[in-house]
Amino acid sequence: MFFTLGIETPTDGNTAYGIVVPALCNDKYGCYSAADKESDIPAMATEAILLTIQDMIESGDYDIKSIHNDHISYKSNDEYAHCDTWVIIDVDLSTFTGKQKRINITLPDILINRIDNAVKAPNSFYKDRSNFLAEAAINELSLHK
Template identity: 30%
Template sequence: MKYPVLVLRNNEENNYLFSIVDLPGCQVKATTMDEGFLLLNEAMVSHLKVLVEYGEQVPHAKSIEEHMLLSDAVSPIWAVLDFDIVPYMGKSHKINVTLPELLIKQIDDRVAKSSHYKTRSGFIAMACSTELAK
């Protein structure tokens, strides 16, 4: 899932504040953009682990445009963090799904060609999650 990231420059402290707006409290400070995204990715893993531990659902990401309308930040930088939330959606359960042969082939081809998806199940889970977020 692609989560909008709000990046604010703090000239007084010579650093940046990175926030995933859809996950309140998930933010980090860093001196460089590269360091900030690395730290933010680690913070997101920790944040989602806590949500799962307490049985909370992982919030779906809103669009940058939605956040821009609500933001009063001065000179914001907007970015996107592409993050696989499937491992944080709770325990996996095996189900029996019937799909047309051509669709299965297309899914398998996409999985084989993409580093985003490790398995057919992961692809289907992400597609379902994206559709449910609409």
């Protein structure tokens, strides 16, 4: 799943990069981390994301489907005004959703082309066709609880 990170660049050599994951910040949780080096940001953010999601799921109050990452709105949110850089990282959440399994499906070629175009679009957050279909299935199933 893709997560937007807000990063606060240190102002001196004695301060770490501050990291916030707004998609995992709510009334009960906050997802924050820090990294001494810029190159450590993805690893530190991934660790914070996985620990926060694990705690959220174990609490019984949340599941993977309830996590929504609104990439566009965070930058304009005053709560994150301290963040001077915004990046998106992909974090594998398969340990929380189950093991991957290959299946064969049949779809009309027109639909496959539309899916592929959505995946290849410049503003797309889908990794590939399978990711698109998995997200579509999760969304559809959540509507029919």
